[in-house]
Structure formats: structure tokens, C-alpha cells
Amino acid sequence: MKITALILAGGKGERFWPRSRKNCPKQFLSLTGDGRTMIQQTVERIRPLVDPEDIFIATNKSYRDLVREQLPEIPEENVLYEPVGRNTAPGIGLGAVHIRRKYGDAIMLVLPSDHQIKYKGMFLNVLKDGIRVAEEGTNLVTLGITPVAPETGYGYIKFNPESTKEDAFKVDRFVEKPDVNKAKEYLESEEYLWNSGMFVWKASTILASMERHLPEIYSGLTRIESAIGTEDEDSILRGVFESLPSESIDYGVLEKEKNIYVLPGTFGWDDVGSWLSVERMRPLNESGNTVAGNVLTVNVKDCIIEGEKKLIAAVGIRDLVVVDTEDAILICAKDSTTDIRKIVENLKICNRDEYL
Amino acid sequence: MKITALILAGGKGERFWPRSRKNCPKQFLSLTGDGRTMIQQTVERIRPLVDPEDIFIATNKSYRDLVREQLPEIPEENVLYEPVGRNTAPGIGLGAVHIRRKYGDAIMLVLPSDHQIKYKGMFLNVLKDGIRVAEEGTNLVTLGITPVAPETGYGYIKFNPESTKEDAFKVDRFVEKPDVNKAKEYLESEEYLWNSGMFVWKASTILASMERHLPEIYSGLTRIESAIGTEDEDSILRGVFESLPSESIDYGVLEKEKNIYVLPGTFGWDDVGSWLSVERMRPLNESGNTVAGNVLTVNVKDCIIEGEKKLIAAVGIRDLVVVDTEDAILICAKDSTTDIRKIVENLKICNRDEYL
Numbered sequence: 172m173k174i175t176a177l178i179l180a181g182g183k184g185e186r187f188w189p190r191s192r193k194n195c196p197k198q199f200l201s202l203t204g205d206g207r208t209m210i211q212q213t214v215e216r217i218r219p220l221v222d223p224e225d226i227f228i229a230t231n232k233s234y235r236d237l238v239r240e241q242l243p244e245i246p247e248e249n250v251l252y253e254p255v256g257r258n259t260a261p262g263i264g265l266g267a268v269h270i271r272r273k274y275g276d277a278i279m280l281v282l283p284s285d286h287q288i289k290y291k292g293m294f295l296n297v298l299k300d301g302i303r304v305a306e307e308g309t310n311l312v313t314l315g316i317t318p319v320a321p322e323t324g325y326g327y328i329k330f331n332p333e334s335t336k337e338d339a340f341k342v343d344r345f346v347e348k349p350d351v352n353k354a355k356e357y358l359e360s361e362e363y364l365w366n367s368g369m370f371v372w373k374a375s376t377i378l379a380s381m382e383r384h385l386p387e388i389y390s391g392l393t394r395i396e397s398a399i400g401t402e403d404e405d406s407i408l409r410g411v412f413e414s415l416p417s418e419s420i421d422y423g424v425l426e427k428e429k430n431i432y433v434l435p436g437t438f439g440w441d442d443v444g445s446w447l448s449v450e451r452m453r454p455l456n457e458s459g460n461t462v463a464g465n466v467l468t469v470n471v472k473d474c475i476i477e478g479e480k481k482l483i484a485a486v487g488i489r490d491l492v493v494v495d496t497e498d499a500i501l502i503c504a505k506d507s508t509t510d511i512r513k514i515v516e517n518l519k520i521c522n523r524d525e526y527l
Numbered sequence: 528m529k530i531t532a533l534i535l536a537g538g539k540g541e542r543f544w545p546r547s548r549k550n551c552p553k554q555f556l557s558l559t560g561d562g563r564t565m566i567q568q569t570v571e572r573i574r575p576l577v578d579p580e581d582i583f584i585a586t587n588k589s590y591r592d593l594v595r596e597q598l599p600e601i602p603e604e605n606v607l608y609e610p611v612g613r614n615t616a617p618g619i620g621l622g623a624v625h626i627r628r629k630y631g632d633a634i635m636l637v638l639p640s641d642h643q644i645k646y647k648g649m650f651l652n653v654l655k656d657g658i659r660v661a662e663e664g665t666n667l668v669t670l671g672i673t674p675v676a677p678e679t680g681y682g683y684i685k686f687n688p689e690s691t692k693e694d695a696f697k698v699d700r701f702v703e704k705p706d707v708n709k710a711k712e713y714l715e716s717e718e719y720l721w722n723s724g725m726f727v728w729k730a731s732t733i734l735a736s737m738e739r740h741l742p743e744i745y746s747g748l749t750r751i752e753s754a755i756g757t758e759d760e761d762s763i764l765r766g767v768f769e770s771l772p773s774e775s776i777d778y779g780v781l782e783k784e785k786n787i788y789v790l791p792g793t794f795g796w797d798d799v800g801s802w803l804s805v806e807r808m809r810p811l812n813e814s815g816n817t818v819a820g821n822v823l824t825v826n827v828k829d830c831i832i833e834g835e836k837k838l839i840a841a842v843g844i845r846d847l848v849v850v851d852t853e854d855a856i857l858i859c860a861k862d863s864t865t866d867i868r869k870i871v872e873n874l875k876i877c878n879r880d881e882y883l
Contacts, residue, residue: 491844
């Protein structure tokens with residue numbers, strides 16, 4: 172069966188402020204230090220399995236130029252613009268109806284555009300396993316990550332170790348981000364994986380599931396589908412999307428289905444969820460620092476310093492994230508990176524759009 | 528007797544990098560937040576006792592424009608340029624011979640240009656006491672500061688509590704910056720004051736002392752004195768100064784004299800020796816922060832943040848000094864401000880003069 176991919180690229184990346192901005196969020200930035208942006212790496216990674224003309228991008232109209240510039244190989248009609256954010260179910264549904272319209276049916280790899288994967292060959296092998304499982308009947312496959320720590324920043328997937336199909340396990344349920352004690356229990360039980368937000372299924376399977384569990388969204392999607400290629404396409408897309416409820420694919424669809432499988436992955440995955448992940452992606456110097464740009468340090472330990480042109484002189488500091496950009500600089504304690512959102516909120520409330 | 532003042536303004540203020548720069552050091556900056564520079568405040572403070580035409584400035588040729596701009600009321604011929612830095616003895620001697628040449632003899636107040644004094648009336652009273660003591664015979668007067676903590680960043684003056692003249696005490700000796708245990712002993716003994724580097728004497732007295740204890744420097748100074756107003760003035764000043772040894776007034780002259788008195792001052796003195804003093808000079812907010820400029824904070828405590836145009840977003844940080852300037856930003860732990868010198872040294876070694 173034809174293999175396609177839908178890359179989700181509508182995120183705002185606010186946790187990467189001030190580097191990530193409204194007009195150029197995280198997925199369009201190079202954070203790993205290799206010069207390729209995250210969305211470019213995402214496309215490159217799956218190229219051995221998927222041709223560029225079979226790759227779809229779900230994003231936001233304001234990122235049109237960034238997509239064209241960074242991914243010139245993707246055909247223009249494969250770039251789908253969500254008029255408003257309505258969480259993952261409508262976005263994935265939009266991709267699915269475009270794929271159904273173009274190919275009748277096809278395998279869909281659903282992939283976030285802003286994750287980091289170290290072992291690319293292993294990742295492709297897991298995707299291939301996923302495709303095999305998804306091709307059979309009405310199976311829905313999600314990729315789970317074998318946890319290495321009791322992380323509280325991820326959702327978890329409870330699987331049934333007794334019930335397998337090839338290398339995949341039947342999913343019992345999806346659980347929201349736990350507190351640290353729950354997370355420790357999950358790790359000890361050896362029956363939980365991190366929820367990566369990566370999926371494999373046939374377009375027909377996910378659309379049938381949406382029809383069953385999210386009929387309102389499904390009916391909107393069919394109206395969008397019939398307008399594809401017509402002169403009303405844009406206005407119908409906008410009208411329908413604005414009327415849809417926000418719904419996640421995990422809780423709105425997958426939890427309600429029976430044929431959900433999870434494939435455990437150990438391919439060096441990182442969701443690049445905060446500035447702390449920069450430390451995991453880049454080499455550290457002998458003092459535990461990750462330093463880029465015009466930086467001078469004296470007695471600095473375990474810091475992430477991202478400079479630009481301006482000289483950053485760091486003296487005697489520990490466990491800080493420092494990120495300089497042309498108009499704003501962030502100085503954040505490593506244990507406070509989730510509070511970066513509060514800065515962004517404050518900027519919104521005060522209408523300081525130039526910094527967003 | 529005529530009262531004159533010599534303001535010492537040749538310092539580099541490296542501890543205030545990156546705000547203080549080679550071409551505009553600390554004394555020419557406004558650090559207290561009231562808009563007046565430190566040298567302007569120094570002049571203003573003594574105006575009730577000294578007329579502008581009797582105020583002399585010992586500085587460096589490269590600060591000529593800054594002095595003219597900030598102190599237009601001081602006559603041009605009163606601005607004395609030390610061709611090279613040779614510590615305080617030659618600089619003060621240069622002022623003394625200019626005063627002798629202009630007035631025959633006069634009281635000289637010798638004042639650093641970069642100190643902060645809160646209680647200006649009290650300060651003037653102490654100066655008046657000093658003038659009374661200095662007018663008599665060959666007394667040399669130094670102002671000592673009543674210590675409030677076992678500071679290790681100041682020199683100390685041991686006085687003899689039994690031997691007084693008006694409110695002044697006879698000085699036993701000058702001691703270099705002590706370690707913290709020694710400093711605690713000094714405090715407990717109640718016989719030590721901080722050495723403020725402020726002095727009162729007659730020009731004739733200090734010159735006679737220099738003739739006795741630093742004959743080489745004195746002889747150089749007389750050659751400079753006889754060239755004042757001639758066309759050779761500049762070249763002789765340069766030639767002589769370059770040949771002089773570096774010598775401090777405290778150890779080179781005062782320690783060797785008998786008639787040294789110290790006047791204790793409790794006029795809210797601060798030598799503005801590091802960024803930490805900014806905290807003492809400016810109001811703190813309810814989180815213990817001193818914040819200026821374009822700054823947003825989330826859960827920040829006990830920090831000094833000096834912004835400019837660029838937005839500084841500070842999140843979860845404690846006990847840091849953050850100073851932004853057009854081309855450089857400093858992020859320094861409060862307990863590491865003495866290491867700012869290492870940044871400056873590094874910049875010198877690497878010939879990055881644009882940042883000095």
C-alpha cells in the first residue's frame with residue numbers, strides 16, 4: 172500500500188522563547204546545532220520510506236513562507252493550512268481527507284515536526300513494523316518510547332504485555348502527565364511507555380474511527396474534502412474549522428477504540444520540550460556547559476548559553492539557561508523552564524507583540 | 528586659608544564592566560539612578576566649601592571630553608592630565624604643585640571621584656573639622672569610615688583612641704585589606720576605621736612630606752611645577768611622569784609621618800566598589816530586586832538587573848547581577864563580582880578592545 176506521511180507543524184514552541192517566535196516557531200529553527208531545522212530533519216528522516224510528493228504538512232498560514240523556503244521539495248498542494256488550532260484530531264483528520272482524496276487510501280505516518288531522533292535506522296525499522304501492523308485490518312498504531320526516567324512532562328501509554336502483534340503490544344489506556352510518584356510506579360511496573368505523539372494507520376481506518384467517535388468533526392471533514400480543488404476550498408475550510416471543537420486524537424479517538432497497538436521505540440527520542448533538551452542534543456564541555464555564540468565564561472558550570480552577536484560574559488553562574496536574541500534575552504534557572512510560558516503570557520497581556 | 532580640592536578621576540572602573548568602559552569609566556557614569564554622574568556628584572557635594580575655579584581634577588587625557596562635558600564649570604587649566612598612571616602619590620603631588628603655583632599655599636581636599644555619600648551635610652561638617660586640624664602646623668588628615676561590617680575589600684586605619692585633636696584621632700598605622708578573621712578582630716577592637724582615600728592637608732605640608740620621604744618624586748614634581756604655563760609643559764610632564772616610580776600616598780608618605788590624624792565619618796559612605804553597591808544605593812522592590820530598564824521577571828529574588836533597550840526576561844533566578852549594554856551583557860553570581868576582572872583581563876589578552 173502507498174505510504175504517506177502527515178507532519179504536524181502548527182505548534183508555537185513557546186517554551187523556546189525567545190529563540191522561538193510567533194513568526195518562526197521551534198520546528199523551523201535549528202536547535203541541534205547541525206544547521207538543519209527540526210522540520211527539515213523530520214522530512215529527511217522518513218525519506219527512505221516516503222517520497223516528497225507523498226508527504227503532507229499540516230501547519231498554519233503564517234508559516235507558508237517558512238515551509239516553502241525550508242521544504243521546497245514538498246508540493247504546494249500538500250501543505251495544508253489549519254485556519255485555527257483545534258488540537259490534533261481535526262488537524263490529523265484534515266490530512267486524512269486529503270490523502271483519501273488523492274490516493275483513495277494509503278498508510279499515513281503521523282509525525283510531529285519538532286522531535287529529535289538519534290538512531291535514524293532504528294526509527295525506520297519501527298516505522299516499518301508499524302506499517303505492517305497498520306496494513307492489517309483496522310489496526311491503529313502508536314509509537315511509545317521506552318522510558319529512561321520518571322518524567323512528568325510526558326503522557327504515558329499502558330500496554331498489555333500479554334497481548335502482542337509482531338513487536339507491538341495492545342494498548343490498555345492513555346494516561347495524562349503524571350506526578351513524579353505515579354511516574355515512578357509506571358516505570359517500576361514495566362507496562363508503561365511514553366506517549367510520543369507519533370502514529371501509523373491507514374487513512375481509511377482513522378477516518379472510520381473519527382466517524383464513529385467524533386461524528387461532528389468527521390462530518391465537517393467530509394465537507395472540506397468535497398471542496399478540495401474547488402474555488403470555495405479556502406472559505407469552506409475556514410468556516411468548518413472554526414466551528415469544530417478542540418479534540419485530541421489520543422483521548423477523542425484512540426482511547427475509544429479496541430485495535431490500538433503500541434510499538435516500543437528506543438531510537439534516541441527527545442521531544443525537545445524545553446531548553447533543557449538542548450543540553451541532551453549538543454556536546455557538553457568539561458564544565459558541563461553547552462555554549463554557542465559570542466560567549467566568555469569564568470567559573471561557569473552546567474549552563475546552557477546560546478549567544479548571538481552580543482558578547483555574553485558569564486561569571487560564577489550555575490544551572491542557568493541564557494538565550495540571547497536580537498531584541499530579547501532570557502536568563503532562566505534550569506528548574507524553572509516551565510515558567511518561560513509566564514513571560515510569554517505577560518507579553519501577550521501587555522500587547523508587546525514585537526517580542527512574541 | 529584658601530580651600531581647594533583635588534578630585535582624583537583617573538580610575539578605570541573595571542569592576543563595573545560592561546557598563547564602565549575604557550572610554551567612559553565608572554566616575555563618568557550615573558550609577559545611583561539620579562541622573563548625575565559620580566564625578567558631578569563629587570563636585571556638587573563640596574561646592575558649599577570650594578569654588579569651581581579652586582577645584583582641580585587629576586585625570587587622564589582620554590577623559591578630556593568627558594570632563595569638559597560633565598564639568599563645564601571647572602576652568603580648563605585646572606584639569607590635570609597624568610600621562611601615565613603612577614598610583615596616588617605622583618597624582619596628588621601633581622595637584623599640589625599646581626595649587627602651590629597658583630596660590631602659594633592652600634588647603635587641599637583630596638577626594639576620589641567615584642564614591643557615594645548619603646549624608647552630605649555631615650560630610651561637609653567632617654571636612655570642616657579636617658580643615659581646622661590641617662590648618663594647624665603640619666598636620667595631615669585622612670577621613671576614616673566607621674566600619675559597619677568586617678569588610679575585606681577595604682584597607683583599615685588603626686587609630687589611637689587616647690590621642691585626639693578636636694574630633695580627630697592620631698593614626699597608628701595603615702593596614703592593607705585584611706582577611707575576614709582579621710577584619711572581625713579590627714571591628715571588635717574598636718580602634719580601626721576603613722580607609723576612605725579622602726584627605727585634607729595644606730599643599731605645603733604634603734609637598735614637604737613628599738620631599739622628605741619620596742625625594743625622587745618630589746624632585747620630578749618641582750621640574751613639572753617650573754614648566755607650568757610654558758610651551759614645554761606637556762613634554763616635561765610626560766618625560767617626568769614616565770620616569771617616576773609607582774607609589775601610593777598612604778604607604779609612601781603618610782605611614783612615615785607622625786602628624787597623621789584620622790577623622791571618623793558616618794556620613795553614609797560607599798566606595799561603589801562593585802555592582803553589589805548598586806543594591807545599596809537604589810531602592811529594592813518587595814522581592815529584593817533592583818531593576819532598571821526593559822526587564823520582565825518571574826519568581827526572581829535578590830537580583831540586580833540593569834537593562835537597556837533589549838528586553839531582559841529573568842525567570843526563577845537568585846542572587847545574580849545582570850547588566851546589559853549595547854554590545855555586551857554580564858551575568859554574574861553576586862558572590863563572584865571580583866571575578867569580573869578576569870573577563871576584562873581575557874578581553875585584553877585576546878585584543879578584543881572593542882569590549883574594553
